[in-house]
Amino acid sequence: xxxxxxxxxxxxxxxxxxxxxxxxxxxxxxxxxxxxxxxxxxxxxxxxxxxxxxxxxxxxxxxxxxxxxxxxxxxxxxxxxxxxxxxxxxxxxx
Amino acid sequence: xxxxxxxxxxxxxxxxxxxxxxxxxxxxxxxxxxxxxxxxxxxxxxxxxxxxxxxxxxxxxxxxxxxxxxxxxxxxxxxxxxxxxxxxxxxxxxxxxxxxxxxxxxxxxxxxxxxxxxxxxxxxxxxxxxxxxxxxxxxxxxxxxxxxxxxxxxxxxxxxxxxxxxxxxxxxxxxxxxxxxxxxxxxxxxxxxxxxxxxxxxxxxxxxxxxxxxxxxxxxxxxxxxxxxxxxxxxxxxxxxxxxxxxxxxxxxxxxxxxxxxxxxxxxxxxxxxxxxxxxxxxxxxxxxxxxxxxxxxxxxxxxxxxxxxxxxxxxxxxxxxxxxxxxxxxxxxxxxxxxxxxxxxxxxxxxxxxxxxxxxxxxxxxxxxxxxxxxxxxxxxxxxxxxxxxxxxxxxxxxxxxxxxxxxxxxxxxxxxxxxxxxxxxxxxxxxxxxxxxxxxxxxxxxxxxxxxxxxxxxxxxxxxxxxxxxxxxxxxxxxxxxxxxxxxx
Numbered sequence: 001x002x003x004x005x006x007x008x009x010x011x012x013x014x015x016x017x018x019x020x021x022x023x024x025x026x027x028x029x030x031x032x033x034x035x036x037x038x039x040x041x042x043x044x045x046x047x048x049x050x051x052x053x054x055x056x057x058x059x060x061x062x063x064x065x066x067x068x069x070x071x072x073x074x075x076x077x078x079x080x081x082x083x084x085x086x087x088x089x090x091x092x093x094x
Numbered sequence: 095x096x097x098x099x100x101x102x103x104x105x106x107x108x109x110x111x112x113x114x115x116x117x118x119x120x121x122x123x124x125x126x127x128x129x130x131x132x133x134x135x136x137x138x139x140x141x142x143x144x145x146x147x148x149x150x151x152x153x154x155x156x157x158x159x160x161x162x163x164x165x166x167x168x169x170x171x172x173x174x175x176x177x178x179x180x181x182x183x184x185x186x187x188x189x190x191x192x193x194x195x196x197x198x199x200x201x202x203x204x205x206x207x208x209x210x211x212x213x214x215x216x217x218x219x220x221x222x223x224x225x226x227x228x229x230x231x232x233x234x235x236x237x238x239x240x241x242x243x244x245x246x247x248x249x250x251x252x253x254x255x256x257x258x259x260x261x262x263x264x265x266x267x268x269x270x271x272x273x274x275x276x277x278x279x280x281x282x283x284x285x286x287x288x289x290x291x292x293x294x295x296x297x298x299x300x301x302x303x304x305x306x307x308x309x310x311x312x313x314x315x316x317x318x319x320x321x322x323x324x325x326x327x328x329x330x331x332x333x334x335x336x337x338x339x340x341x342x343x344x345x346x347x348x349x350x351x352x353x354x355x356x357x358x359x360x361x362x363x364x365x366x367x368x369x370x371x372x373x374x375x376x377x378x379x380x381x382x383x384x385x386x387x388x389x390x391x392x393x394x395x396x397x398x399x400x401x402x403x404x405x406x407x408x409x410x411x412x413x414x415x416x417x418x419x420x421x422x423x424x425x426x427x428x429x430x431x432x433x434x435x436x437x438x439x440x441x442x443x444x445x446x447x448x449x450x451x452x453x454x455x456x457x458x459x460x461x462x463x464x465x466x467x468x469x470x471x472x473x474x475x476x477x478x479x480x481x482x483x484x485x486x487x488x489x490x491x492x493x494x495x496x497x498x499x500x501x502x503x504x505x506x507x508x509x510x511x512x513x514x515x516x517x518x519x520x521x522x523x524x525x526x527x528x529x530x531x532x533x534x535x536x537x538x539x540x541x542x543x544x545x546x547x548x549x550x551x552x553x554x555x556x557x558x559x560x561x562x563x564x565x566x567x568x569x570x571x572x573x574x575x576x577x578x579x580x581x582x583x584x585x
Contacts, residue, residue, distance in 0.1 A: 011458050017439065017455065041399055041472045041473065046476060071196070075196045078425070091434070
């Protein structure tokens with residue numbers, strides 16, 4: 001299957017990544033190899049396997065209990081910036 | 095005493111007999127790491143001070159005759175994608191280079207509760223994506239048996255640390271073989287438990303429906319001791335086991351394999367398998383037969399297509415799981431950007447390495463409109479077929495035996511050019527994660543070049559007890575675990 005650099009750039013946009021021309025070309029070539037290998041899925045007989053039929057698992061829920069997190073300083077140590085008790089982030093609305 | 099040869103069991107005995115103190119043991123490992131890790135590169139972070147402090151506390155308990163726990167005073171190293179409170183947890187990625195978790199993963203908490211001492215965090219393929227530990231953003235880890243070879247991956251640091259005698263126990267994660275393959279490459283025992291037996295809370299997610307945490311040890315018995323410590327239900331992981339797990343993996347270890355039905359998929363022995371691995375496996379099979387197991391060949395024709403299903407499902411889940419690294423709240427943030435779109439794009443483009451980007455791209459592609467039916471949906475259907483086929487196999491056999499890897503540890507840089515070639519190294523391990531069943535890799539010999547060879551035993555869901563029993567019997571029969579990689583100080 002032929003993969004173009006346009007496809008790569010479109011997928012990159014969806015994934016919030018960016019590639020230069022060389023990188024996109026390499027990716028396109030590698031993708032072709034990988035997707036070719038994926039074609040072996042087609043030799044499997046999947047007519048028996050209904051997606052809906054096999055969902056035997058059920059959701060497990062726990063009680064939603066409030067537990068105070070004592071050490072706030074530790075909790076926020078990875079934040080890029082703080083203002084009083086709020087996380088400060090770059091402007092997200094244009 | 096040669097510290098590099100000690101097992102958990104031997105250290106525990108020595109503590110009880112007061113032959114050495116916990117501080118001596120911890121200091122002994124730290125000295126060895128300081129001296130030899132510069133040439134191996136197993137560790138990203140060392141926790142020297144905290145480890146010695148904890149050792150001192152346990153020594154006091156021992157002196158007072160108190161119980162020190164199931165893993166009391168046992169040094170353990172943790173893969174760097176498992177959260178450790180107050181200790182940097184990087185996933186070997188630039189994007190989490192400075193991340194310090196405010197909490198412990200459940201598995202870390204359980205190890206601490208059992209008295210284990212965390213001595214450091216180990217290197218890995220970035221976000222556990224890879225089979226050679228060459229995808230770490232920080233360093234390459236060398237195979238202790240041969241410094242030009244890779245240790246396997248993605249838990250290569252944890253496997254190399256056990257093989258180099260830097261710790262008697264290390265913890266890894268396995269999404270498609272990331273514990274078993276490096277265990278095979280480094281000559282360690284590595285277990286991927288049944289999906290759900292060990293909590294994933296605090297394991298940084300790669301592919302949530304496949305990820306599982308497990309131990310690396312020098313012996314099967316040490317593996318059993320470790321599993322008993324870390325397993326069990328966790329309300330913080332909704333996919334964790336909902337009933338009481340097996341309580342005792344140790345008492346019946348010696349019961350042998352007499353009458354055990356072992357199936358060998360003939361698909362594992364066609365072209366592509368290294369001849370030296372083949373003959374080591376054949377020798378192990380003879381050993382099992384001598385010990386009374388009933389070994390039989392059968393057909394399990396899902397190996398090739400299972401690899402495709404694995405890479406589709408795991409990449410799809412990864413593309414969603416890694417969407418959270420956007421530079422907004424925590425982790426790496428690009429310095430230059432205008433507007434939120436560019437902030438995210440620049441952060442991710444600068445912060446992720448090549449293989450991680452490849453998987454995110456692949457995952458985004460197979461989930462994108464127009465391709466979903468052709469790839470993701472088909473892979474999910476095949477997943478069900480694989481689960482069914484494996485269930486049927488376990489009606490006929492107690493255990494399935496395969497090589498862990500089709501190839502011997504390869505040279506550093508040998509497989510980095512072609513991603514597909516690297517992916518093919520996982521062909522015997524990925525289907526186990528897809529089925530959610532447990533599997534253990536144990537050493538079963540060496541190549542002519544003195545490279546370790548691993549053998550994989552696979553069991554049905556929650557049959558770790560039987561699996562460990564068979565692994566123990568084979569290990570005792572083959573006796574290869576006594577050997578340790580010889581390392582000398584770099585000049």
